[in-house]
Amino acid sequence: MIHSRILGTGSYLPTRRVTNDELAQTVDTSDEWIYSRTGIKARHIAAAGEQSSDLAVQAARAALEAAHVAASEIDLIIVATATPDMTFPATACIVQNKLGITNQCAAFDVQAVCAGFMYALVTAHQYIQSGMATKALVIGAEVFSRLLDWNDRRTCVLFGDGAGAVVLGASDEPGLLQAKLRADGAFAHILNTPGKVACGAVDASPFLYMDGQAVFKFAVKALAEIGHEVMQLADITADDIDCVVPHQANRRIIDATAKHLGISPEKIIITVAEHGNTSAASIPLALDTGVRDGRIKRGDTLLLEGIGGGFAWGALLLRY
Ligand code: COA
Numbered sequence: 001m002i003h004s005r006i007l008g009t010g011s012y013l014p015t016r017r018v019t020n021d022e023l024a025q026t027v028d029t030s031d032e033w034i035y036s037r038t039g040i041k042a043r044h045i046a047a048a049g050e051q052s053s054d055l056a057v058q059a060a061r062a063a064l065e066a067a068h069v070a071a072s073e074i075d076l077i078i079v080a081t082a083t084p085d086m087t088f089p090a091t092a093c094i095v096q097n098k099l100g101i102t103n104q105c106a107a108f109d110v111q112a113v114c115a116g117f118m119y120a121l122v123t124a125h126q127y128i129q130s131g132m133a134t135k136a137l138v139i140g141a142e143v144f145s146r147l148l149d150w151n152d153r154r155t156c157v158l159f160g161d162g163a164g165a166v167v168l169g170a171s172d173e174p175g176l177l178q179a180k181l182r183a184d185g186a187f188a189h190i191l192n193t194p195g196k197v198a199c200g201a202v203d204a205s206p207f208l209y210m211d212g213q214a215v216f217k218f219a220v221k222a223l224a225e226i227g228h229e230v231m232q233l234a235d236i237t238a239d240d241i242d243c244v245v246p247h248q249a250n251r252r253i254i255d256a257t258a259k260h261l262g263i264s265p266e267k268i269i270i271t272v273a274e275h276g277n278t279s280a281a282s283i284p285l286a287l288d289t290g291v292r293d294g295r296i297k298r299g300d301t302l303l304l305e306g307i308g309g310g311f312a313w314g315a316l317l318l319r320y
Contacts, residue, residue, distance in 0.1 A: 003170070006175060073134075112312040114280060121316065140278075246258075246306060248270070251270065
């Protein structure tokens with residue numbers, strides 16, 4: 001049986017770091033309000049002209065280097081993004097070109113907003129397990145700052161830009177142990193950006209809309225349920241998990257979910273304070289942070305979990 005394992009991780013944050021205090025100079029908010037409700041202290045914002053593909057390429061190069069894999073060996077690229085460079089072609093094709101990969105590997109985007117990286121990782125795993133690919137670049141990359149109304153304090157303080165990537169390769173040893181992905185389109189109305197390109201204009205609002213309290217309630221319940229489910233499927237308990245790499249939307253959602261799952265706080269990688277919510281980039285950014293600072297070690301059992309617009313959510317158990 002062919003398995004898939006993470007061979008290397010990488011990430012990239014735009015240079016510009018914007019603190020809560022800096023935001024408070026332009027919108028009616030404060031560091032105290034933002035930090036106490038979300039755990040966010042700062043976020044990184046892409047420079048004008050810097051696109052999701054630019055962030056993705058930087059993260060991908062770091063992951064390839066860590067994996068000791070040449071770009072020419074890649075036979076599948078999946079980019080999870082809700083902020084593609086263009087309506088089409090896929091950002092994955094733009095990334096392929098920027099990386100100089102000319103071997104006609106498969107390349108496409110996955111759109112599951114903040115759950116996108118998990119959807120992309122599971123898809124790459126299936127490609128590898130079926131023998132259709134041997135080395136995949138799986139990337140989460142976002143410029144969510146471009147979807148924000150910077151006068152709307154309810155949303156503009158929450159998000160940031162960035163990218164994270166992994167090289168997933170065929171292996172004799174199991175890497176991805178269990179995964180559950182779910183979606184429920186009946187909740188599209190509580191978190192969305194309705195605008196689309198149509199008939200020569202942007203049709204509907206181009207800004208992110210969120211009912212924060214409804215999202216909060218849905219998120220904690222859904223993540224606790226799916227976390228338990230994936231542990232049951234793998235026949236393991238919370239004690240068997242070495243590290244949790246959650247989607248970094250909000251510190252309170254992360255803490256509440258961990259409590260439901262019986263996971264001790266020191267096992268959780270938290271990057272939301274410095275990254276804000278980077279949507280599809282948040283899990284691979286947190287994963288790379290944990291790998292590079294030594295908290296995540298080879299052989300560790302990891303739980304990845306996250307949720308976002310759709311609603312779409314999931315949980316994955318990995319042997320790193
Ligand atoms: N600064 C200061 N005040 C703010 C503010 C800000 N950035 N944003 C909202 N407020 C105000 C509101 O206007 C409201 O004031 P009012 O009572 O005078 O109308 C008050 O704070 C309370 O707003 P509310 O929306 O009820 O706050 P909350 O306690 O629910 O916190 C969130 C808001 C967004 C932090 C919280 O709902 C949350 O974390 N939701 C989940 C969001 C999330 O993670 N989304 C991504 C999922 S992928």
